[in-house]
Amino acid sequence: MTNKVTPWEVKGDVNYEKLVKEFGLLPIKDLPNVFRENVLFRRKIVFAHRDIQKIMDTAKKKKKFVMMTGLMPTGKFHIGHMILAQQFVFYQKLGAKIYIAVADIEAYHARGQSLGESRKIAMEEYLPAYIALGLKPKNVEFYFQSDRSKDSVKANSYYRLQNLLAKHATFNEFKAVYGEIGPGKMIAALLQAVDMLHPQLSEFEGKYPVLVPVGIDQDPHIRLARDIANRYKLNDFTQLSSTYHLFLPGLRGGKMSASEPNTFIAVTDSPEVVKKKINKYAFSGGQPTLEEHRKKGGNPDVDVSFQYLKMFFEPDDKKLNDIEKKYKSGEMTTGELKSFTIEKINSFLKVYQKKKKLAEKEIDKFIK
Amino acid sequence: MTNKVTPWEVKGDVNYEKLVKEFGLLPIKDLPNVFRENVLFRRKIVFAHRDIQKIMDTAKKKKKFVMMTGLMPTGKFHIGHMILAQQFVFYQKLGAKIYIAVADIEAYHARGQSLGESRKIAMEEYLPAYIALGLKPKNVEFYFQSDRSKDSVKANSYYRLQNLLAKHATFNEFKAVYGEIGPGKMIAALLQAVDMLHPQLSEFEGKYPVLVPVGIDQDPHIRLARDIANRYKLNDFTQLSSTYHLFLPGLRGGKMSASEPNTFIAVTDSPEVVKKKINKYAFSGGQPTLEEHRKKGGNPDVDVSFQYLKMFFEPDDKKLNDIEKKYKSGEMTTGELKSFTIEKINSFLKVYQKKKKLAEKEIDKFIK
Numbered sequence: 001m002t003n004k005v006t007p008w009e010v011k012g013d014v015n016y017e018k019l020v021k022e023f024g025l026l027p028i029k030d031l032p033n034v035f036r037e038n039v040l041f042r043r044k045i046v047f048a049h050r051d052i053q054k055i056m057d058t059a060k061k062k063k064k065f066v067m068m069t070g071l072m073p074t075g076k077f078h079i080g081h082m083i084l085a086q087q088f089v090f091y092q093k094l095g096a097k098i099y100i101a102v103a104d105i106e107a108y109h110a111r112g113q114s115l116g117e118s119r120k121i122a123m124e125e126y127l128p129a130y131i132a133l134g135l136k137p138k139n140v141e142f143y144f145q146s147d148r149s150k151d152s153v154k155a156n157s158y159y160r161l162q163n164l165l166a167k168h169a170t171f172n173e174f175k176a177v178y179g180e181i182g183p184g185k186m187i188a189a190l191l192q193a194v195d196m197l198h199p200q201l202s203e204f205e206g207k208y209p210v211l212v213p214v215g216i217d218q219d220p221h222i223r224l225a226r227d228i229a230n231r232y233k234l235n236d237f238t239q240l241s242s243t244y245h246l247f248l249p250g251l252r253g254g255k256m257s258a259s260e261p262n263t264f265i266a267v268t269d270s271p272e273v274v275k276k277k278i279n280k281y282a283f284s285g286g287q288p289t290l291e292e293h294r295k296k297g298g299n300p301d302v303d304v305s306f307q308y309l310k311m312f313f314e315p316d317d318k319k320l321n322d323i324e325k326k327y328k329s330g331e332m333t334t335g336e337l338k339s340f341t342i343e344k345i346n347s348f349l350k351v352y353q354k355k356k357k358l359a360e361k362e363i364d365k366f367i368k
Numbered sequence: 369m370t371n372k373v374t375p376w377e378v379k380g381d382v383n384y385e386k387l388v389k390e391f392g393l394l395p396i397k398d399l400p401n402v403f404r405e406n407v408l409f410r411r412k413i414v415f416a417h418r419d420i421q422k423i424m425d426t427a428k429k430k431k432k433f434v435m436m437t438g439l440m441p442t443g444k445f446h447i448g449h450m451i452l453a454q455q456f457v458f459y460q461k462l463g464a465k466i467y468i469a470v471a472d473i474e475a476y477h478a479r480g481q482s483l484g485e486s487r488k489i490a491m492e493e494y495l496p497a498y499i500a501l502g503l504k505p506k507n508v509e510f511y512f513q514s515d516r517s518k519d520s521v522k523a524n525s526y527y528r529l530q531n532l533l534a535k536h537a538t539f540n541e542f543k544a545v546y547g548e549i550g551p552g553k554m555i556a557a558l559l560q561a562v563d564m565l566h567p568q569l570s571e572f573e574g575k576y577p578v579l580v581p582v583g584i585d586q587d588p589h590i591r592l593a594r595d596i597a598n599r600y601k602l603n604d605f606t607q608l609s610s611t612y613h614l615f616l617p618g619l620r621g622g623k624m625s626a627s628e629p630n631t632f633i634a635v636t637d638s639p640e641v642v643k644k645k646i647n648k649y650a651f652s653g654g655q656p657t658l659e660e661h662r663k664k665g666g667n668p669d670v671d672v673s674f675q676y677l678k679m680f681f682e683p684d685d686k687k688l689n690d691i692e693k694k695y696k697s698g699e700m701t702t703g704e705l706k707s708f709t710i711e712k713i714n715s716f717l718k719v720y721q722k723k724k725k726l727a728e729k730e731i732d733k734f735i736k
Contacts, residue, residue, distance in 0.1 A: 105531045115532075146528045152520035159527035160514045163473045163559060164483075167552035171539075174551065183542065183558070184535035186551060191531060 016216065016246070020048050023219050025244060032056050038090050039315045040245065045083065046213070050222065051241040055211045059094050065209040066199045067091040070101040070192065073121040074111055075258025076266045077129045079345075080248040082312060087213045087245070089134040097205060098140045100130070101195045105145040109184035115146050127366060129267060131359035132352055141204075142366040145191055150368060157203040161235075162187075162194045168231040169193075169224065177220045193225040200237050209238050216244045248311055249304050251281040268353070271346045278305060278342050285327070286334030297330035298337070305334075305341040313344040384584065384614070388416050391587050393612060400424050406458050407683045408613065413451065414581070418590065419609040423579045427462050433577040434567045435459040438469040438560065441489040442479055443626025444634045445497045447713075448616040450680060455581045455613070457502040465573060466508045468498070469563045473513040477552035483514050495734060497635060499727035500720055509572075510734040513559055518736060525571040529603075530555075530562045536599040537561075537592065545588045561593040568605050577606050584612045616679055617672050619649040636721070639714040646673060646710050653695075654702030665698035666705070673702075673709040681712040 020027070025048040028041065035041045035056065058065045067088055071081075092098050104118035127142065143149060148158040169190070174181050177189045196212050199205045212222060222242045229237040250256040250263035257263045262281055265274055285303030287293035300306040306327065314320045323340070326332035388395065393416040396409065403409045403424065426433045435456055439449075460466050472486035495510065511517060516526040537558070542549050545557040564580050567573045580590060590610045597605040618624040618631035625631045630649055633642055653671030655661035668674040674695065682688045691708070694700035 108532065109535055115528075146531065147524045148527075149524075150520050152518050152523045155520045155523040155527070156515045156517075159516075159523075159530070160483075162527070162531075163514065163555055164476065166555035167477055167550075169551050171551060182535075183537050183539060183554060187531055187534035187555070187558075190551070190555075 016047070019216055019219075020244075023216075023223070025050060025216075025219070028052060028243070032060055034059065034094065040083070040086060040090070040311075042317070043310060045311050046087070046243050046245045048216070048244040049242060050226070051239060052211070052243055054209045054238070055241045058209050059096075062095060064205070065096050065211060066099060066205055067096040067211045067213070068099040068101070068196055068199055069213060070103045070106075070195055071122065071126050072103045072107055072110075073118045073126055074107055074113060075121075076264075076268070077125040078256055078258060078264040078266050079308075079312065080250075080256040080264060081126075081129070082133065082267075083245050083248055084213060084215075085130050085133045085135070086312075087243075088130070091211065091213075092134075092136060092139065096139075096211070097199070097208075098135070099195075099199050100140065100142045102126075102142075102144045103188075103192070103195075105191050106188040108146075109188040110178070115144075119144065123363060127363055128356050128359040131362050131366075132355035137362065137365035140366060141368070145195070154203050157201050158194060158198050161198050161201065162191055164234060165193060165197070165228050165232060166190055168228050173224055173227065177224055189221070189224060192221050193228050196222070196225040196240055197229055197235075197237055201235065207236065207238055209241060211241045211243065213243045213245065215247055219244065246311070249283075249307050251277055251283065251304060253283045253302075253304065265345065267349065267356070269349065271342075271349075274345050274349065275342050278338050278345070282308075282338060282341075284334045284338075286337075287330075290333065293333060294330040298327045298332075298334060300324050300327050303327070303334075303337065305337050308341055309344060313341065313348055384415070387584055387587075388612075391584075391591070393418060393584075393587070396420060396611070400428055402427065402462065408451070408454060408458070408679075410685070411678060413679050414455070414611050414613045416584070416612040417610060418594075419607060420579070420611055422577045422606070423609045426577050427464075430463060432573075433464050433579060434467060434573055435464040435579045435581070436467040436469070436564055436567055437581060438471045438474075438563055439490065439494050440471045440475055440478075441486045441494055442475055442481060443489075444632075444636070445493040446624055446626060446632040446634050447676075447680065448618075448624040448632060449494075449497070450501065450635075451613050451616055452581060452583075453498050453501045453503070454680075455611075456498070459579070459581075460502075460504060460507065464507075464579070465567070465576075466503070467563075467567050468508065468510045470494075470510075470512045471556075471560070471563075473559050474556040476514075477556040478546070483512075487512065491731060495731055496724050496727040499730050499734075500723035505730065505733035508734060509736070513563070522571050525569050526562060526566050529566050529569065530559055532602060533561060533565075533596050533600060534558055536596050541592055541595065545592055557589070557592060560589050561596050564590070564593040564608055565597055565603075565605055569603065575604065575606055577609060579609045579611065581611045581613065583615055587612065614679070617651075617675050619645055619651065619672060621651045621670075621672065633713065635717065635724070637717065639710075639717075642713050642717065643710050646706050646713070650706060650709075652702045652706075654705075655698075658701065661701060662698040666695045666700075666702060668692050668695050671695070671702075671705065673705050676709055677712060681709065681716055 028047060028049050031041055040046045055065055069084060069088055088098055102122040104115050107113040107118045149155045174186045174189050178185045199210050200207050226240050229239060247255050265277055283304040285299035287296050310320060327337055396415060396417050399409055408414045423433055437452060437456055456466055470490040472483050475481040475486045517523045542554045542557050546553045567578050568575050594608050597607060615623050620631060633645055651672040653667035655664050678688060695705055
């Protein structure tokens, strides 16, 4: 995928290429085989990084590393969230220790959402989804920012780090994360830095490489944590590694928004709803008339259905290439492409929903 | 004691009367008998308050209340610190639950002192001193800000409160505590508010009155905690009560400063050192010549030796009045007053030092 302004970018003025330069990220290349086997890397859905080499080397040698991620439990779990979930399932299979923070303190400060509501959404929507997508309870720390651990040594050391790190950042750095801030957003930003750094404390894993896969909009958090880590001398942190993935586009282009149901496909949507949403809303790269389409062909790069196939629902490269070619040539119509996509999504969701039902019984295994 | 500018005030420009008005404090009057029996209250060493009535009523009815205090473990424990220690021993005897926070996070941000150093000083200097002065291990929570509890439920809820409270304060309020602030001092000021408020959480004592006795310089902390408590709706806090005590004057007047040995008497000072410090440094209210002294008499209100007797070392009112009268009339000379004071201090320290030695074996009972 080229880095031009396309309908699936976060906002009209967001440009991946520009951001990569601005933030000082590097494009991902020279993939080890084990990464190449993964669709997200092979197709450059995960497209940029900081210090990923450290993780690739560690994974190659089958040595220990940590993958840390967070979830903001606001709104419904939708297929856009799966891009990240797929990554941690992948890293878990590679042998990584998985840390998942429920950012309920951030939801409180940034959205005014109560801790109880956050807990409910995390436990009923997110965690079962992760399990259904393949997350196993072994080697996972799934925790709440507001309730870190049942082990008091761990709990104290997590919040201690928050209290100590505060000395090593400035108000301006916190502003860079949220634009404008008050003490609440500041403490939430600080706690996110702690989420990323605390796995290396001796009370947790000790000094191992930590990878944080994020959407590019989260890079200010990464930069803040890296800068603080550089200055903080009470612990010798290995610098954080991070990767950046594209956003799965919303149905009409733009970012999927959990608060606007017609921009996303929920993982709980019925086959009829999926069919209606794709047919009615999915932005098309096809031509206005069938005649014109046969002549000029469609544009898969801006076609939302095609992007869904590419980013998630058609893992077979040969089949995907075939569709791309046929759509570009005009041999495949928008209607055919949409029908194929609807079928792929629905057959995925059928299996997924069954797995999610079963997953609800597994939840207790993740709360330690 | 009248509220004029005298040598034992914190700085030249601090005026107790002015501060009481400025901060909106009330003078303490109408003492219940049990408080009147205590020298500190009877002699108005503890001279002002906010909402003390609630505590007095609770104590009268022999109902539960909490006394919360903190110590900043920098420098040597000196006789100035005893004014506060005497108060918590008094409240413990009244039946209060005692919370004592070692403000090691504050020492880190405000003084750059390591947590390890703070722990060492707290355990070797402060806690044994408290025990020697009469603190019992029953009904005490003695804890470190950086390491709140061995009970993970308590630890999580203490730091959770810190993370939640942040939403309910402004940067300007934090500035009022320290003058100029960065994120470090802000988080330390926030944690002090948590120290005062968390005893009322259900994971700790629940909703009971909490008293915080402080020196008047600490009132900005109290006001911040009270204001946040008013705004915070996730917990129905009973508003904090506080009392304010005079500073024990430094030898040469002004405040005792732990970093200037000739301003204070350390609890470890030998009889010879005490004798030398009082004779050489203690500011005197006597006249320049014996003849003049006999004629005009001395001024006990500015005489540091007399203040030491009044504030700590002569609990017998009759004896103190007698000394005051004789010194004022010129019958007692400065030399005689100093000799008497030296004797009182040394006989106190002799017993105290023996008790402190024994106290070192009791320390473990306080660390839960």
